[in-house]
Amino acid sequence: MSERDPNRVLIFDTTLRDGEQSPGCSMTLDEKLRVARALAELGVDVIEAGFPIASRGDWESVNAIAKQVRGPVICGLARCSSGDIETAWSAVKDAERPRIHVFLATSAIHREHKLNMAKDEIIRTAVEGVRLAKSLCEDVEFSPEDASRTELEFLTEVVQAAVDAGATTINVPDTVGYTTPQEFSETFAHLRKHVRGAEKVVFSVHCHNDLGMAVANSLSAVLGGARQIECTINGIGERAGNCSLEEVVMAIRTREQVFGVHTGIHSQKLFPTCRLVSSITGMPIPRNKAVTGENAFAHESGIHQHGMLRHASTYEIMRPKDVGLSRTNLVLGKHSGRHAFRERVKELGFELDEAELNRVFERFKALADRKKELFDGDIEALVLKLDTESGGPWFLEELETGSRAGTDATARVRLKNSDGRTVETKTTGDGPVDAAFKAIEEATGIQVTLRKFEVRSVSEGEDAQGEALVTVEYAGRTHRGTSVTTDIVESGVRAFLEVINRVELGRQTGRAGTDNRSPARVAQAAV
Numbered sequence: 001m002s003e004r005d006p007n008r009v010l011i012f013d014t015t016l017r018d019g020e021q022s023p024g025c026s027m028t029l030d031e032k033l034r035v036a037r038a039l040a041e042l043g044v045d046v047i048e049a050g051f052p053i054a055s056r057g058d059w060e061s062v063n064a065i066a067k068q069v070r071g072p073v074i075c076g077l078a079r080c081s082s083g084d085i086e087t088a089w090s091a092v093k094d095a096e097r098p099r100i101h102v103f104l105a106t107s108a109i110h111r112e113h114k115l116n117m118a119k120d121e122i123i124r125t126a127v128e129g130v131r132l133a134k135s136l137c138e139d140v141e142f143s144p145e146d147a148s149r150t151e152l153e154f155l156t157e158v159v160q161a162a163v164d165a166g167a168t169t170i171n172v173p174d175t176v177g178y179t180t181p182q183e184f185s186e187t188f189a190h191l192r193k194h195v196r197g198a199e200k201v202v203f204s205v206h207c208h209n210d211l212g213m214a215v216a217n218s219l220s221a222v223l224g225g226a227r228q229i230e231c232t233i234n235g236i237g238e239r240a241g242n243c244s245l246e247e248v249v250m251a252i253r254t255r256e257q258v259f260g261v262h263t264g265i266h267s268q269k270l271f272p273t274c275r276l277v278s279s280i281t282g283m284p285i286p287r288n289k290a291v292t293g294e295n296a297f298a299h300e301s302g303i304h305q306h307g308m309l310r311h312a313s314t315y316e317i318m319r320p321k322d323v324g325l326s327r328t329n330l331v332l333g334k335h336s337g338r339h340a341f342r343e344r345v346k347e348l349g350f351e352l353d354e355a356e357l358n359r360v361f362e363r364f365k366a367l368a369d370r371k372k373e374l375f376d377g378d379i380e381a382l383v384l385k386l387d388t389e390s391g392g393p394w395f396l397e398e399l400e401t402g403s404r405a406g407t408d409a410t411a412r413v414r415l416k417n418s419d420g421r422t423v424e425t426k427t428t429g430d431g432p433v434d435a436a437f438k439a440i441e442e443a444t445g446i447q448v449t450l451r452k453f454e455v456r457s458v459s460e461g462e463d464a465q466g467e468a469l470v471t472v473e474y475a476g477r478t479h480r481g482t483s484v485t486t487d488i489v490e491s492g493v494r495a496f497l498e499v500i501n502r503v504e505l506g507r508q509t510g511r512a513g514t515d516n517r518s519p520a521r522v523a524q525a526a527v
């Protein structure tokens with residue numbers, strides 16, 4: 001907290017831990033690093049980078065973020081066991097400001113059915129966990145999991161024990177999204193009143209969205225004295241997700257008079273960060289999503305449009321530019337120069353170094369040769385694909401598809417492997433995309449199960465670019481690939497090839513790609 005500013009609410013981002021536990025949202029190490037860097041730019045105070053004991057992949061990404069991302073506190077999650085805590089410490093210890101976050105369930109349901117532990121055992125285990133973490137790291141957070149369904153008296157006892165054992169942050173999770181705003185602010189007020197030494201620790205709130213109240217419950221906890229909010233970009237997370245960072249931050253900012261607090265978030269970077277996470281996880285931002293959805297600042301009815309023309313504040317409580325939606329849809333084309341392009345990229349909230357800008361500008365020029373007008377969505381897609389484009393081993397050299405209604409479609413692909421081999425295959429299928437996917441499987445010898453294939457337009461006009469998202473399963477794990485081009489069949493094929501490359505790289509490293517198992521599931525298996 002700048003350290004003792006009583007009105008500063010810390011933003012603890014758990015996109016890379018709780019968010020990544022959301023089905024189909026797992027990320028590779030490189031993707032996690034990109035997100036972590038974007039979160040640091042956004043101004044979050046804490047990044048929960050993962051659950052290091054969950055898998056080798058998780059440990060590696062937490063460790064890479066700890067070593068490479070500067071600014072926010074970097075936190076690793078651990079259960080109250082020595083193995084978990086020591087592993088978490090080994091992953092975060094190189095951070096500028098490391099934190100260990102230990103948790104243990106406290107509710108009667110979890111005590112009885114999950115842990116088979118009595119109340120005194122819970123307290124003893126929590127104290128041992130916090131003490132061990134504290135012996136390694138000054139900054140220790142403790143979470144009584146399922147706090148909102150824990151008897152208030154027992155919850156107070158556990159929190160007291162954790163504070164006495166040295167916890168510096170007490171996080172109170174609504175693990176199953178069960179609480180209500182009034183109930184939760186009372187819980188915080190109660191804990192702050194009855195726990196000795198409460199003034200020395202930061203109370204934190206962590207809400208899930210099962211009843212659609214995660215943001216409201218988090219804000220209510222702030223009114224009850226919480227000064228850290230745990231949240232995720234786009235609200236991704238287990239089941240219905242977590243408290244959405246962009247919504248809670250904008251509520252605090254827009255209704256400052258009500259909440260009387262502020263955050264350190266650079267709100268103009270909200271939209272670019274949300275778009276980045278959406279593109280990496282393949283989870284689209286719903287059109288009507290508060291704050292960042294496509295419709296959030298669109299006005300359809302005549303009365304609203306009329307009001308907006310008179311004065312934007314008639315129907316807008318936030319300015320689009322405050323959340324990084326500076327969309328003018330100023331059209332760029334092949335005659336636009338580097339300077340105009342650079343300005344537009346900047347206005348869209350991206351910060352690129354010279355080399356990156358050069359690479360995107362080259363692609364912009366190539367795209368402008370194929371597409372008359374380039375809109376904001378096109379530029380965003382070019383920037384967002386900058387680091388994620390497939391680096392092989394398989395590269396698409398040629399693609400030819402043919403289809404006629406009522407007959408099988410055909411596809412011919414020629415792929416080149418980075419070992420120098422060129423393979424050409426020709427197949428038929430149910431439509432050109434299916435035929436091309438089969439041709440790639442045949443050429444690479446990798447058979448996957450297609451789970452999802454989606455295409456959406458990223459900009460406007462008949463020649464709009466199509467973003468394809470392919471989700472497949474291979475060896476029990478989910479892999480995703482995305483691609484953007486003006487030809488939707490080519491987009492699909494490139495996205496599919498990206499997935500095949502991930503599988504191939506995983507086979508080469510013996511890990512069949514990223515470890516895509518949910519950390520929670522891995523951890524549960526280990527309990």
Ligand code: KIV
Pocket residue numbers: 018103143145146171173174175176206208
């Ligand atoms: O929802 C939850 O209880 C959690 C804890 C590990 C903080 O994610």
Ligand code: ZN
Pocket residue numbers: 018173175206208
């Ligand atoms: Zn959670």
